[in-house]
Each structure stands twice: as C-alpha cells, then as structure tokens.
Amino acid sequence: MSPIMASKNNRNKKNVRPDPKRIKRQKLHKAYYSAANVLWQLNEKSGSLNSLMNRFTGDKCIKMIYALAVKVLKNRDIIEQIKTKLPDFDTNTLNSYLIEILIAELLFGEKSFLKYRRKDEVQYVIENQQKITDHYANVKNSAKDNVSIDRKNPWIRYIRINYLKNSKSELMEKLKKLGFIHKAYNNNGEKISFDQFKALASSLNNDEFIFDYHFDDVFVFNDESTKKLIELYENGSIAMQDKSSLLAIEAMKLEVNMIIMDACAAPGMKTAAIASRLNNKCTIYANDKDKKRFNDMKILLSRNGVKFKSLTQEFTQIDPIKYPDLDILLLDPSCSGSGINRRLEYNNLSIDNQYHNDNVTKRCENLAKFQLAILQSALSFNAKRIVYCTCSKYQIENENVIHQLFELNPDINYEIIDPMPEWPYRGQGDYPFSSLCLRADYENTMTNGFFCCVLQRKHLESHDVDNDGKIESDNKNNNNDDETESKTPKKNKKSRKSSTAANFIITKYM
Numbered sequence: 339m340s341p342i343m344a345s346k347n348n349r350n351k352k353n354v355r356p357d358p359k360r361i362k363r364q365k366l367h368k369a370y371y372s373a374a375n376v377l378w379q380l381n382e383k384s385g386s387l388n389s390l391m392n393r394f395t396g397d398k399c400i401k402m403i404y405a406l407a408v409k410v411l412k413n414r415d416i417i418e419q420i421k422t423k424l425p426d427f428d429t430n431t432l433n434s435y436l437i438e439i440l441i442a443e444l445l446f447g448e449k450s451f452l453k454y455r456r457k458d459e460v461q462y463v464i465e466n467q468q469k470i471t472d473h474y475a476n477v478k479n480s481a482k483d484n485v486s487i488d489r490k491n492p493w494i495r496y497i498r499i500n501y502l503k504n505s506k507s508e509l510m511e512k513l514k515k516l517g518f519i520h521k522a523y524n525n526n527g528e529k530i531s532f533d534q535f536k537a538l539a540s541s542l543n544n545d546e547f548i549f550d551y552h553f554d555d556v557f558v559f560n561d562e563s564t565k566k567l568i569e570l571y572e573n574g575s576i577a578m579q580d581k582s583s584l585l586a587i588e589a590m591k592l593e594v595n596m597i598i599m600d601a602c603a604a605p606g607m608k609t610a611a612i613a614s615r616l617n618n619k620c621t622i623y624a625n626d627k628d629k630k631r632f633n634d635m636k637i638l639l640s641r642n643g644v645k646f647k648s649l650t651q652e653f654t655q656i657d658p659i660k661y662p663d664l665d666i667l668l669l670d671p672s673c674s675g676s677g678i679n680r681r682l683e684y685n686n687l688s689i690d691n692q693y694h695n696d697n698v699t700k701r702c703e704n705l706a707k708f709q710l711a712i713l714q715s716a717l718s719f720n721a722k723r724i725v726y727c728t729c730s731k732y733q734i735e736n737e738n739v740i741h742q743l744f745e746l747n748p749d750i751n752y753e754i755i756d757p758m759p760e761w762p763y764r765g766q767g768d769y770p771f772s773s774l775c776l777r778a779d780y781e782n783t784m785t786n787g788f789f790c791c792v793l794q795r796k797h798l799e800s801h802d803v804d805n806d807g808k809i810e811s812d813n814k815n816n817n818n819d820d821e822t823e824s825k826t827p828k829k830n831k832k833s834r835k836s837s838t839a840a841n842f843i844i845t846k847y848m
C-alpha cells in the first residue's frame with residue numbers, strides 16, 4: 339500500500355469528529371489550486387501567463403496565485419529534475435501541478451503549507467521532503483554554471499504606459515508612491531549608447547526604473563519588481579508588455595484617425611498599445627477566431643479603456659470588401675513562440691534541441707504554411723500597410739514566409755520597407771529584403787525574440803495621396819464609440835476583389 343493510501347485509511351478509521359477550526363486551518367489556500375490551474379493551462383497552451391492571470395482580475399488572491407505559479411516556472415528545470423527522483427504517483431489521483439507548486443514552496447517559499455496535512459499532494463511532498471531537499475542540494479552543486487539556475491543574464495521587465503488611464507508624469511507619481519526611484523541616464527547631455535543602456539538596465543535595483551532607449555511609452559524595471567507593479571497592472575495604468583512586441587506598433591507609423599485591423603488580436607496586447615498611442619482616436623477592428631481568447635481579450639481591453647470593434651472570424655474568411663479603407667493590417671498569427679525566452683514556461687527548453695526535434699520542425703513547417711496563408715489572404719484587403727510579425731526565432735516562420743509570399747505573387751503590389759532604420763538588429767538569411775526586417779532577441783536587444791516585416795502598398799490610389807504626395811489617412815468618421823460588429827464602409831467597393839482568398843489551401847496547422 340502506498341504511504342498516501344495508508345495515511346488515507348488511517349484518517350478514515352478515526353471516528354472522532356474533527357475540530358472544525360482545525361479543519362479550516364488544514365485547508366490548503368485556494369490560491370494553490372488556482373495557481374495549479376494556471377500551470378495546467380499554460381501546459382495546454384491555453385494562453386500566456388499574463389492572459390491567464392487576467393482571469394483573476396479583482397480576485398484578492400491574484401498576487402499569491404501569480405507568485406506561486408511564477409515560482410514554479412522560474413525553477414521548473416530544477417523541479418523537473420527533482421521529480422524524476424521521487425516515487426511515481428497516480429496522476430489521476432494527485433495533481434502534478436499542485437505538487438510542483440508545493441515543491442517550489444518547500445525549496446524557495448514560505449513552507450507554510452506543511453501544516454496542511456489533510457491534502458494528499460501535501461502528504462506526498464512531506465513524505466518526500468528529505469529527498470527533495472537533498473536532490474536540490476545536489477542539483478545546485480552540480481549546476482553552478484547553469485544559466486537557468488544562477489542566471490547569468492539579469493532579467494529585466496518592460497512595462498508600457500497606458501495613456502488611456504494615465505499620462506507619463508501621472509504614472510511616475512504613482513511609481514514614486516510605490517517607492518520606485520527613476521534613474522535618469524545621460525552622458526553630460528549626450529545620448530548614451532545602446533550598449534551603455536543595456537548595461538544600466540542590467541544593473542537596476544529592485545526599487546529603480548529607467549526610461550526605455552527606443553520607446554517613449556516604455557519603462558524598464560528589474561524583473562523582481564514585478565510583484566510591486568501588479569496593482570498598476572490590474573487597474574490598467576500599465577501593461578506588462580515586452581518591448582519587442584512594440585516594434586510592430588512602431589512599424590505602423592500610427593496617425594490619428596487611421597483605420598486598423600488587428601487580424602489575430604487576442605489577447606489584445608497590440609490592440610491595446612495602438613489605442614493607447616492614438617488615445618483611441620482611430621478605428622480598430624480587433625479580430626480573433628478563438629472565442630475563448632477573444633473573450634479574455636475583451637476583459638483586458640475594457641480594463642485598459644480601449645475602444646474597438648470586435649470580430650471573431652477566421653481571418654481568411656473575412657470578406658475584404660467590407661474593409662476597403664484599411665490603413666494598417668496587422669498580422670500577428672499563431673507561431674511557435676520560440677522567441678519568448680522570457681516566457682517562463684519555455685525557460686527549461688533549449689532552443690537548439692527544440693528546433694532539431696522532429697516534431698517541432700514539423701510543427702514549424704505547418705505553422706509556416708498557415709502564416710503564409712494568412713499573408714496571402716491579407717493581400718486581398720489592399721491595405722496601405724501590412725505589418726507581419728511573430729514571436730518566433732525561426733527563419734522558417736519569418737523571412738522564409740515573406741520570401742514565399744513574393745515568389746507566389748510575382749505581381750504583388752507591395753514592397754518591403756524598413757520601418758525603423760535606427761533599430762540595431764535585422765532579419766536573417768540571404769534575401770535581398772533581410773536587412774529591411776526587424777528582429778529582436780535577448781542577446782542583441784535585451785528583449786524577447788521577435789520578427790517584424792512591413793509591406794507597403796506600392797501604387798496608391800489617387801484618393802490616398804494628397805497634394806503634397808503624402809499618404810492621407812482616409813477614415814475619417816472615427817466612429818469608434820462602441821464595440822460593434824463592423825458595418826460595410828461605402829467607399830471603394832468597386833476596386834475590391836470580392837474574394838476572401840480562402841481558396842488558398844490551409845492545412846491543419848495547430
């Protein structure tokens with residue numbers, strides 16, 4: 339009989355009515371279960387950590403849930419190693435995510451759960467407590483140089499100001515009240531180099547922050563400061579958004595009154611950034627085919643004060659004729675997520691091993707087919723600018739997809755342009771356009787991995803160009819008060835192909 343079963347039976351044998359107060363004390367806090375659920379959903383790829391945490395907005399325990407989950411994610415490689423040394427358990431009876439949380443708490447937390455002996459998972463960890471601590475000591479000793487244990491790269495956290503909720507100076511005040519100190523940087527009035535900036539960012543203390551080097555609406559913190567920022571995140575003052583994803587927003591060259599479609603919008607981080615930068619003075623169609631993710635997005639966007647028009651359609655099925663005047667079409671399709679080195683759930687994976695793993699390669703190839711199909715469909719919208727981006731590091735999902743798009747469409751009415759010449763890190767491969775694409779990663783830009791390519795429409799229609807030859811933004815009824823299904827704008831219907839481009843075959847890609 340397993341020790342767990344034995345302890346269960348012993349408990350059943352007791353006929354004495356337990357003291358109710360004691361039972362209460364023995365109950366594991368519900369935050370443990372919520373955190374276990376977050377870990378499970380991450381494993382199921384049901385969302386990113388941030389989007390899953392959104393579901394707990396308003397929950398008193400949100401900080402605790404987040405802290406419990408993060409502790410596991412940060413130490414997952416160690417926990418995985420330790421788990422291999424422990425006795426097997428029936429995963430139908432014991433929740434393995436809860437066990438991971440308890441192991442993390444035992445090693446790095448407050449250990450307060452040790453008194454909750456009623457729970458089988460607790461019992462299991464207590465029974466193996468000695469083994470866990472011994473293995474941890476071994477792993478730690480044998481892996482002194484392991485980056486994932488003793489991080490060589492200090493992690494930093496980017497936050498974006500949500501201008502829809504506060505100005506930069508108002509946010510600075512709020513941060514000051516929380517005990518943060520703004521560390522100014524300049525070199526006798528001269529702009530410091532990007533390398534100097536990176537060194538400074540790496541040396542931030544827990545109570546310091548600096549302005550970002552490239553983006554006005556971004557502040558940089560030490561990763562450990564995150565817990566103190568949760569309240570600002572919850573009330574929409576800030577977004578926890580990696581700087582890399584703002585490359586796509588920068589690449590749009592946003593102007594007031596633009597009409598923008600975010601084709602793959604959930605969980606809404608980029609939609610929110612657009613609305614913040616334009617102070618809602620634009621029309622954003624935020625589309626996502628996944629209803630659950632779409633609903634999460636609505637929560638996030640409403641918390642952030644974003645006005646948008648909602649669409650929940652398979653992008654390739656949207657009729658472009660209904661959206662004739664798009665200034666920007668943002669394509670941020672599903673991808674391998676291989677660039678998200680800060681996405682804690684991927685921390686323990688080695689990118690190289692992962693890539694050379696046959697299954698992953700197959701998955702990337704399928705994703706690339708899907709990404710190409712999305713791009714192919716996008717051409718029928720005739721938007722003035724198409725911004726394609728992924729958080730994948732792999733060329734197969736990035737430059738190769740763009741190359742194939744141009745191969746498939748020799749008469750394409752778009753050219754690739756460089757949206758941010760000052761950006762230091764560029765596309766890969768020998769393509770003539772590689773240097774026009776933007777890339778990001780931890781080593782070069784101290785961010786997540788990211789890719790962005792901008793396709794600019796070549797032949798502007800006469801109404802798009804004003805007398806100075808500048809592109810006009812031609813929305814121009816800025817009807818964005820309500821979140822509504824799109825109505826067909828009247829203009830330009832004749833010149834549109836009434837095709838959804840769905841004739842481009844999409845294989846099963848997910």
Ligand SMILES: C[S@@+](CC[C@H](N)C(=O)[O-])C[C@H]1O[C@@H](n2cnc3c(N)ncnc32)[C@H](O)[C@@H]1O
Nearest residue numbers: 602603604605606607608627628652653670672
């Ligand atoms: C990388 S995420 C988008 C992240 C989002 N742009 C942001 O910044 O928060 C990709 C999204 O594309 C959606 N998606 C995938 N295939 C799609 C399709 N064919 N049509 C519309 N949405 C799709 C997924 O449901 C997922 O939410």
